[in-house]
Amino acid sequence: MPETLAPDLPADLDALSPLQERSMAHANARINLWTGSIRSGKTIASLLRWLAYVTKAPRGGALVVTGKTYDTVARNVFGPLADPAITGKLSQLVKYTRGASTATILGRQIEVITANDVKAEGRLRGLTCAGAYADEVSLLPEVYWDQLLGRMSVPGAKVFGTSNPDNPAHWLRQRFILRERELNLRHWHFTLDDNPSLPAEYVEAIKNEFVGLWYRRFVLGEWVAAEGAIFDMWDERRHVVDTLPTITHWISVGVDHGATNPFHAVSIGLGADGILYATSEWRYDARAKHRGMSDVEYSAELRDWMTRQRLNPEYVIVDPSAKPFRTQLDRDGIAVMKANNEVVDGIRTLGSLLHLGALKIHRSCEWLITELPGYSWDDEKALRGEDAPIKVADHGVDALRYALHTTRSVWRPMLRSDLSLAA
Structure with a gap:
């Protein structure tokens, strides 16, 4: 058991991996970073080290x-800290x-500060810090992280x-991880196989679910760039069906x-075979038609298409920027929801479904079938450390x-068991 741990932590922490123990025992630098794959044990090791630090943190x-966000902090930090199975008494x-x-x-008061955008940097001004725990550092604005480090002015802070790993050009890797020997910094890299407590079937599910870029990042823990075709697993012979x-x-x-x-709409249904299907699409191109339509007209056309296709969806999901159109649909009696527009996470959901064979496209969706194989990463943005499609x-x-990423919690339990995405 590392000397840094408090004596009344639960006894089953003897099951910690050697890498977890080493990281906790030697996380004594000004900056201590745990990076690597999902569920690799890095968060538990970092939280236990944080607990030990709180007991002796300078006044x-x-x-x-x-x-x-407050939700991610509650889920990723305070949830595990308040779990007796992890932190005992x-x-x-x-x-x-x-x-x-x-x-x-x-017994120590903790300031909980979120950083969803660059303006969050102002929340740190005037603060004198004796210590900090940062969840998912790569998702924090760079200027916010710099301000946080600047506030660590108490001796010994x-x-x-x-x-999780990100683009190799990301500021966290370039300015800090790669300069570990130059800075007062310690860094530990974890892979999925570094967590001995995970069931073998769960590890296998994770390895089967993630593909390409995400396999390298979330299983191997590598900082790799997004490049080339996004859905490189796309195979029309496998993913396109003539009969639903x-x-x-x-x-x-x-x-x-x-x-x-x-304007593009796609319908999603769950088949009796436990597979998701994009069953039909409706598209209107104002430029090609040389005539735009109002939201009233779009609503009428969309509802007419849904009626003709005999669609009765649980949700109509509309992109976040189209608030007036969502309002119009609501007035017209359609249960509408603002889309979850986390682009990279949504791409990962689609990629996982296609990789597993859990999503099929009906041949009538001609536009969708045309777009999927050409959907590619933006090379110029990748050079700036950003994952984004062209x-x-x-x-x-x-x-x-x-349609799919926003409703993930709805359809995931319904998938055929051998196709289920790991939690």
Whole structure:
């Protein structure tokens, strides 16, 4: 057991991996970073080290827990800290209410500060810090991270942070991880196989689900660039069907709204075979038609198409930028939902479904079938450390992404068991 751990942590921590133990025992630098694959044990190791630090943290400054949002902080930080299976009796000394700006850990008040955009940097000004725990550092704005480090002015103050891998040009890798020997920094790299507590079937499911870029990042823990075709697993012979099975559950209709750009809608249903199907599409290109339509007209046309296709979706999902159109649909009696537009996460969901064979496209979806194989990463943005698709010929793919990623919690339990995406 590392000397840095408090003596009343649960005894089953003897099952920690050697890498977890080493990282906790030697995380004594000003900046301590745990990076690597999902579920690799890096978060547990970092949190236990943070607990030990709180017990001895210098006085005269604030202790901070930070992350992208209050929800992610509650889930990724305070959830595990308050779990007796992880922190034993110390879990009773972790007090936090989701959404609150302060918490209590081992009797010390903790400032909870979120950083969803660059403006969050101002929340740190005037703060004197004695220590900080940062969840998913790569998702924090660079200027915010710099400000946080600048606030660590109490002698002996330390930062502990976790991150999944990102683009190799990302500022966290370029400015900090690669300069470990130059800075007062310690870094530990984890892979999925570094967590001995994971069931073998779960590890296999994760390895089967992720493909390409995401396999290298989320299984191997590599910082690799997005390049080439996004859906390189696409195979028309495998993914396109001429006949649909009985649809047992109409999940959603995804809508990419366009005024001058094409308006595209895609319907998603669950087949009796436990597979998701893009069953039909409706598209209107104002430029090609030399005539735009109002939201009233788009609503009428969309509803007419749904009626003709006998669609009864649980949700109609519309892109976040189209608020007036969502309002119009609501007035017309359509249950509408704003799409989850986390682009990279949505792409990963589609990629996983295609890789597993859990998503098929009906041949009538001609535009969608044309767009999917050409959907590619933007090389110029990759050089700047950003994962983003080229914004060309993407309206059908965007509609599909909205329809599926936004409703993931609905259809995931319904998939055929051998195709289920890992949690």
